[in-house]
Amino acid sequence: xxxxTKHLDFELNLVPFIDLLSVCICFLLxxxxxxxxxxxxxxxxxxxxxxxxxxxxxxxxxxxxxxxxLTLEAKDASRLPAGLRKLTIAAGSxxxxxxxxxxxxxxxxxxxxxxxxxxxxxxxxxxxxxxxxDLMDRFKKAGLNDLGVVPL
Amino acid sequence: xxxxxxxxxxxLTGQLASGSLLNPKGHEHKRNMASDLLLTALxxxxxxxxxxxxxxxxSTGDLLxxxxxxxxxxxxxxxxxxxxxxxxxxxxxxxLEDKTVSGDGLxxxxxxxxxxxxxxxxxxxxxxxxxxxxxxxxxxxxxxxIVLACAHAGFSxxxxxxxxx
Numbered sequence: 001x002x003x004x005t006k007h008l009d010f011e012l013n014l015v016p017f018i019d020l021l022s023v024c025i026c027f028l029l030x031x032x033x034x035x036x037x038x039x040x041x042x043x044x045x046x047x048x049x050x051x052x053x054x055x056x057x058x059x060x061x062x063x064x065x066x067x068x069x070l071t072l073e074a075k076d077a078s079r080l081p082a083g084l085r086k087l088t089i090a091a092g093s094x095x096x097x098x099x100x101x102x103x104x105x106x107x108x109x110x111x112x113x114x115x116x117x118x119x120x121x122x123x124x125x126x127x128x129x130x131x132x133x134d135l136m137d138r139f140k141k142a143g144l145n146d147l148g149v150v151p152l
Numbered sequence: 153x154x155x156x157x158x159x160x161x162x163x164l165t166g167q168l169a170s171g172s173l174l175n176p177k178g179h180e181h182k183r184n185m186a187s188d189l190l191l192t193a194l195x196x197x198x199x200x201x202x203x204x205x206x207x208x209x210x211s212t213g214d215l216l217x218x219x220x221x222x223x224x225x226x227x228x229x230x231x232x233x234x235x236x237x238x239x240x241x242x243x244x245x246x247x248l249e250d251k252t253v254s255g256d257g258l259x260x261x262x263x264x265x266x267x268x269x270x271x272x273x274x275x276x277x278x279x280x281x282x283x284x285x286x287x288x289x290x291x292x293x294x295x296x297x298i299v300l301a302c303a304h305a306g307f308s309x310x311x312x313x314x315x316x317x
Contacts, residue, residue: 038230
Protein backbone atom coordinates (compact mmCIF):
# COMPACT_ATOMS: atom_id res chain seq x y z
CA UNK A 1 0.00 0.00 0.00
CA UNK A 2 1.44 3.30 -1.01
CA UNK A 3 1.49 6.14 1.49
CA UNK A 4 0.26 9.50 0.26
CA THR A 5 3.26 11.78 -0.30
CA LYS A 6 3.12 14.88 1.84
CA HIS A 7 4.09 18.13 0.24
CA LEU A 8 7.01 19.35 2.35
CA ASP A 9 7.92 22.42 0.38
CA PHE A 10 6.34 25.42 2.02
CA GLU A 11 6.75 29.17 1.84
CA LEU A 12 8.05 31.14 4.80
CA ASN A 13 6.24 34.39 5.40
CA LEU A 14 9.07 36.91 5.41
CA VAL A 15 6.99 40.01 5.99
CA PRO A 16 6.89 39.83 9.83
CA PHE A 17 10.60 39.06 9.83
CA ILE A 18 11.34 42.15 7.74
CA ASP A 19 9.08 44.20 10.00
CA LEU A 20 11.01 43.04 13.04
CA LEU A 21 14.37 43.76 11.45
CA SER A 22 13.23 47.22 10.37
CA VAL A 23 12.10 48.08 13.88
CA CYS A 24 15.39 46.76 15.26
CA ILE A 25 17.41 48.86 12.82
CA CYS A 26 15.40 52.01 13.59
CA PHE A 27 15.79 51.48 17.34
CA LEU A 28 19.52 50.79 17.13
CA LEU A 29 20.18 53.73 14.82
CA UNK A 30 18.25 56.09 17.10
CA UNK A 31 19.93 54.92 20.29
CA UNK A 32 23.43 54.40 18.88
CA UNK A 33 26.23 56.24 20.64
CA UNK A 34 29.14 56.52 18.28
CA UNK A 35 31.57 57.94 20.83
CA UNK A 36 33.62 55.25 22.48
CA UNK A 37 34.55 56.63 25.87
CA UNK A 38 37.03 54.89 28.12
CA UNK A 39 39.06 55.85 31.15
CA UNK A 40 42.70 56.29 32.01
CA UNK A 41 43.05 55.09 35.57
CA UNK A 42 45.36 56.72 38.05
CA UNK A 43 46.04 55.51 41.56
CA UNK A 44 46.85 58.23 44.03
CA UNK A 45 48.51 57.61 47.37
CA UNK A 46 46.09 58.38 50.18
CA UNK A 47 46.70 58.13 53.86
CA UNK A 48 49.53 56.76 55.72
CA UNK A 49 51.22 53.49 55.75
CA UNK A 50 54.70 54.16 57.14
CA UNK A 51 57.30 54.46 54.39
CA UNK A 52 59.46 51.85 56.10
CA UNK A 53 56.70 49.23 55.78
CA UNK A 54 56.05 49.97 52.13
CA UNK A 55 57.51 47.43 49.78
CA UNK A 56 60.19 48.92 47.59
CA UNK A 57 59.24 48.66 43.95
CA UNK A 58 61.00 50.19 40.99
CA UNK A 59 59.44 53.53 40.14
CA UNK A 60 60.03 56.07 37.42
CA UNK A 61 59.50 59.71 38.20
CA UNK A 62 58.77 61.83 35.17
CA UNK A 63 59.24 65.56 35.42
CA UNK A 64 57.57 67.33 32.53
CA UNK A 65 59.29 70.50 31.40
CA UNK A 66 57.69 73.69 30.13
CA UNK A 67 58.78 73.11 26.54
CA UNK A 68 57.99 69.44 26.00
CA UNK A 69 61.17 68.08 27.56
CA LEU A 70 61.01 65.17 29.98
CA THR A 71 63.32 64.17 32.81
CA LEU A 72 63.09 60.52 33.82
CA GLU A 73 64.45 59.40 37.16
CA ALA A 74 64.31 55.75 38.20
CA LYS A 75 64.20 54.84 41.88
CA ASP A 76 64.70 51.43 43.51
CA ALA A 77 65.60 49.98 40.14
CA SER A 78 68.87 48.23 40.86
CA ARG A 79 69.01 46.35 37.56
CA LEU A 80 68.88 49.48 35.45
CA PRO A 81 72.21 50.59 34.00
CA ALA A 82 73.53 53.91 35.33
CA GLY A 83 72.89 55.64 32.02
CA LEU A 84 69.16 54.88 32.22
CA ARG A 85 68.61 55.83 35.85
CA LYS A 86 68.43 59.52 35.17
CA LEU A 87 68.11 61.05 31.75
CA THR A 88 66.48 63.89 29.91
CA ILE A 89 64.54 63.59 26.69
CA ALA A 90 64.56 66.81 24.70
CA ALA A 91 61.37 68.02 23.06
CA GLY A 92 60.62 67.13 19.46
CA SER A 93 60.89 69.58 16.60
CA UNK A 94 57.24 70.57 17.02
CA UNK A 95 57.75 71.51 20.67
CA UNK A 96 55.84 68.49 21.94
CA UNK A 97 57.14 65.44 23.75
CA UNK A 98 59.56 63.44 21.60
CA UNK A 99 57.42 60.33 21.50
CA UNK A 100 59.75 58.23 19.40
CA UNK A 101 62.74 58.72 21.69
CA UNK A 102 60.54 58.24 24.74
CA UNK A 103 59.29 54.89 23.43
CA UNK A 104 62.85 53.76 22.73
CA UNK A 105 64.03 54.71 26.22
CA UNK A 106 61.05 52.99 27.84
CA UNK A 107 61.67 49.83 25.83
CA UNK A 108 65.30 49.76 27.02
CA UNK A 109 64.26 50.40 30.63
CA UNK A 110 61.63 47.68 30.55
CA UNK A 111 64.13 45.25 29.06
CA UNK A 112 66.67 45.92 31.81
CA UNK A 113 64.14 46.06 34.63
CA UNK A 114 61.10 43.89 33.85
CA UNK A 115 59.56 44.62 37.26
CA UNK A 116 59.16 48.26 36.32
CA UNK A 117 55.42 48.86 36.44
CA UNK A 118 54.96 52.16 38.24
CA UNK A 119 55.38 55.68 36.94
CA UNK A 120 54.68 58.98 38.66
CA UNK A 121 54.11 61.98 36.46
CA UNK A 122 54.91 65.46 37.68
CA UNK A 123 53.46 67.98 35.22
CA UNK A 124 54.03 71.72 35.21
CA UNK A 125 51.20 74.16 35.87
CA UNK A 126 50.95 75.04 32.19
CA UNK A 127 51.04 71.45 30.94
CA UNK A 128 47.88 70.63 29.05
CA UNK A 129 45.66 67.74 30.10
CA UNK A 130 46.02 66.22 26.64
CA UNK A 131 49.82 66.00 26.98
CA UNK A 132 49.51 64.24 30.33
CA UNK A 133 47.02 61.70 28.97
CA ASP A 134 49.23 61.12 25.92
CA LEU A 135 52.20 60.43 28.17
CA MET A 136 50.12 58.03 30.30
CA ASP A 137 49.05 56.23 27.15
CA ARG A 138 52.70 55.82 26.12
CA PHE A 139 53.56 54.45 29.56
CA LYS A 140 50.76 51.92 29.24
CA LYS A 141 52.02 50.89 25.83
CA ALA A 142 55.44 50.34 27.38
CA GLY A 143 53.87 48.05 30.01
CA LEU A 144 53.78 50.43 32.96
CA ASN A 145 50.20 50.22 34.16
CA ASP A 146 50.40 51.68 37.66
CA LEU A 147 50.36 55.38 37.02
CA GLY A 148 50.10 58.37 39.32
CA VAL A 149 49.94 62.12 38.94
CA VAL A 150 51.82 64.27 41.40
CA PRO A 151 49.96 67.40 42.53
CA LEU A 152 51.72 70.75 42.16
CA UNK B 153 -5.05 68.12 -32.81
CA UNK B 154 -4.06 67.77 -29.21
CA UNK B 155 -5.98 64.54 -28.92
CA UNK B 156 -3.99 63.01 -31.74
CA UNK B 157 -0.60 63.93 -30.36
CA UNK B 158 1.35 61.57 -28.13
CA UNK B 159 1.09 63.99 -25.20
CA UNK B 160 -2.64 64.07 -25.45
CA UNK B 161 -3.00 60.36 -25.16
CA UNK B 162 -3.63 58.82 -21.79
CA UNK B 163 -2.57 55.33 -20.85
CA LEU B 164 -6.04 54.08 -21.50
CA THR B 165 -6.48 55.71 -24.88
CA GLY B 166 -2.95 55.66 -26.19
CA GLN B 167 -0.88 53.09 -28.00
CA LEU B 168 0.07 51.47 -24.72
CA ALA B 169 -3.52 50.67 -24.01
CA SER B 170 -3.30 47.28 -25.60
CA GLY B 171 -0.44 46.30 -23.38
CA SER B 172 -1.83 47.81 -20.20
CA LEU B 173 -3.35 45.80 -17.47
CA LEU B 174 -5.77 48.65 -16.91
CA ASN B 175 -7.36 48.00 -20.24
CA PRO B 176 -9.62 45.00 -19.94
CA LYS B 177 -9.78 44.77 -23.71
CA GLY B 178 -6.08 44.33 -24.19
CA HIS B 179 -6.13 40.60 -23.64
CA GLU B 180 -4.12 39.73 -26.65
CA HIS B 181 -0.90 41.31 -25.32
CA LYS B 182 -1.50 40.89 -21.64
CA ARG B 183 1.71 40.62 -19.68
CA ASN B 184 2.13 39.94 -16.03
CA MET B 185 3.58 43.16 -14.68
CA ALA B 186 3.83 41.96 -11.06
CA SER B 187 7.42 40.81 -10.60
CA ASP B 188 8.65 38.87 -7.62
CA LEU B 189 10.73 40.97 -5.24
CA LEU B 190 13.89 39.22 -4.15
CA LEU B 191 13.32 39.36 -0.42
CA THR B 192 16.28 37.16 0.48
CA ALA B 193 18.81 39.86 -0.42
CA LEU B 194 16.84 42.42 1.57
CA UNK B 195 16.68 40.16 4.62
CA UNK B 196 20.42 39.50 4.30
CA UNK B 197 21.20 43.21 4.21
CA UNK B 198 18.91 43.91 7.17
CA UNK B 199 20.44 41.10 9.19
CA UNK B 200 23.97 42.37 8.56
CA UNK B 201 22.89 45.89 9.55
CA UNK B 202 21.31 44.66 12.79
CA UNK B 203 24.40 42.60 13.68
CA UNK B 204 26.71 45.55 12.94
CA UNK B 205 24.61 47.94 15.01
CA UNK B 206 24.38 45.48 17.88
CA UNK B 207 28.16 44.97 17.83
CA UNK B 208 28.87 48.70 17.84
CA UNK B 209 26.17 49.39 20.40
CA UNK B 210 27.77 51.09 23.35
CA SER B 211 26.01 52.10 26.51
CA THR B 212 29.03 53.87 28.00
CA GLY B 213 28.17 57.14 26.30
CA ASP B 214 25.13 57.52 28.50
CA LEU B 215 27.22 57.62 31.65
CA LEU B 216 28.74 60.97 30.79
CA UNK B 217 27.11 64.07 29.38
CA UNK B 218 29.68 65.90 27.32
CA UNK B 219 29.12 69.56 26.49
CA UNK B 220 29.42 70.73 22.91
CA UNK B 221 32.58 72.71 23.64
CA UNK B 222 34.27 69.88 25.50
CA UNK B 223 36.74 67.70 23.63
CA UNK B 224 38.03 64.75 25.58
CA UNK B 225 41.67 63.75 25.07
CA UNK B 226 42.32 60.61 23.05
CA UNK B 227 44.09 57.49 24.19
CA UNK B 228 44.61 54.01 22.78
CA UNK B 229 44.85 51.84 25.88
CA UNK B 230 41.78 52.65 27.88
CA UNK B 231 39.76 50.89 30.55
CA UNK B 232 36.02 50.41 30.49
CA UNK B 233 34.00 53.36 31.72
CA UNK B 234 31.95 52.54 34.81
CA UNK B 235 29.28 54.36 36.76
CA UNK B 236 31.10 56.40 39.41
CA UNK B 237 30.80 59.92 40.80
CA UNK B 238 31.74 62.35 38.02
CA UNK B 239 33.71 65.54 38.49
CA UNK B 240 33.29 67.61 35.36
CA UNK B 241 35.21 70.66 34.20
CA UNK B 242 33.28 72.83 31.77
CA UNK B 243 33.84 76.48 30.87
CA UNK B 244 36.06 77.03 33.89
CA UNK B 245 33.46 75.62 36.27
CA UNK B 246 33.70 72.46 38.33
CA UNK B 247 30.63 70.23 38.57
CA LEU B 248 30.17 67.26 40.86
CA GLU B 249 27.34 65.07 39.60
CA ASP B 250 26.04 68.04 37.54
CA LYS B 251 25.98 70.40 40.53
CA THR B 252 28.29 73.37 40.48
CA VAL B 253 30.90 73.39 43.20
CA SER B 254 33.73 75.78 43.87
CA GLY B 255 37.32 74.62 43.97
CA ASP B 256 37.38 75.02 47.74
CA GLY B 257 34.03 73.33 48.23
CA LEU B 258 34.94 70.25 46.23
CA UNK B 259 36.53 68.44 49.19
CA UNK B 260 33.42 69.00 51.33
CA UNK B 261 31.16 67.85 48.49
CA UNK B 262 33.23 64.71 47.94
CA UNK B 263 33.26 63.98 51.67
CA UNK B 264 29.49 64.36 51.72
CA UNK B 265 29.29 61.83 48.88
CA UNK B 266 31.49 59.47 50.83
CA UNK B 267 29.33 59.80 53.96
CA UNK B 268 26.24 59.16 51.90
CA UNK B 269 27.81 55.99 50.54
CA UNK B 270 28.71 54.81 54.06
CA UNK B 271 25.18 55.53 55.32
CA UNK B 272 23.56 53.67 52.44
CA UNK B 273 25.85 50.66 52.49
CA UNK B 274 27.09 50.21 56.01
CA UNK B 275 29.89 47.68 56.20
CA UNK B 276 30.77 47.89 52.52
CA UNK B 277 34.27 49.00 51.69
CA UNK B 278 34.44 52.46 50.19
CA UNK B 279 35.79 52.08 46.64
CA UNK B 280 37.09 55.66 46.42
CA UNK B 281 36.66 55.90 42.65
CA UNK B 282 35.92 59.14 40.86
CA UNK B 283 35.68 59.90 37.15
CA UNK B 284 37.16 63.19 35.96
CA UNK B 285 35.86 64.65 32.73
CA UNK B 286 37.68 67.65 31.30
CA UNK B 287 38.51 69.30 28.02
CA UNK B 288 41.82 68.29 26.47
CA UNK B 289 43.09 71.91 26.53
CA UNK B 290 42.63 72.41 30.28
CA UNK B 291 45.86 73.25 32.03
CA UNK B 292 47.14 71.11 34.87
CA UNK B 293 47.03 74.01 37.35
CA UNK B 294 43.23 73.79 37.09
CA UNK B 295 43.12 69.99 37.28
CA UNK B 296 45.49 70.07 40.22
CA UNK B 297 42.78 71.30 42.58
CA ILE B 298 40.58 68.35 41.58
CA VAL B 299 43.42 65.85 42.07
CA LEU B 300 44.19 67.36 45.48
CA ALA B 301 40.54 67.47 46.54
CA CYS B 302 40.05 63.82 45.55
CA ALA B 303 43.13 62.80 47.52
CA HIS B 304 41.95 64.78 50.58
CA ALA B 305 38.49 63.23 50.45
CA GLY B 306 39.89 59.69 50.16
CA PHE B 307 39.15 59.11 46.48
CA SER B 308 42.40 57.42 45.58
CA UNK B 309 41.32 55.99 42.24
CA UNK B 310 40.95 58.78 39.70
CA UNK B 311 39.68 57.81 36.29
CA UNK B 312 40.20 60.35 33.54
CA UNK B 313 37.56 60.09 30.85
CA UNK B 314 39.12 59.78 27.39
CA UNK B 315 38.02 58.99 23.87
CA UNK B 316 39.23 55.63 22.72
CA UNK B 317 41.38 55.94 19.57
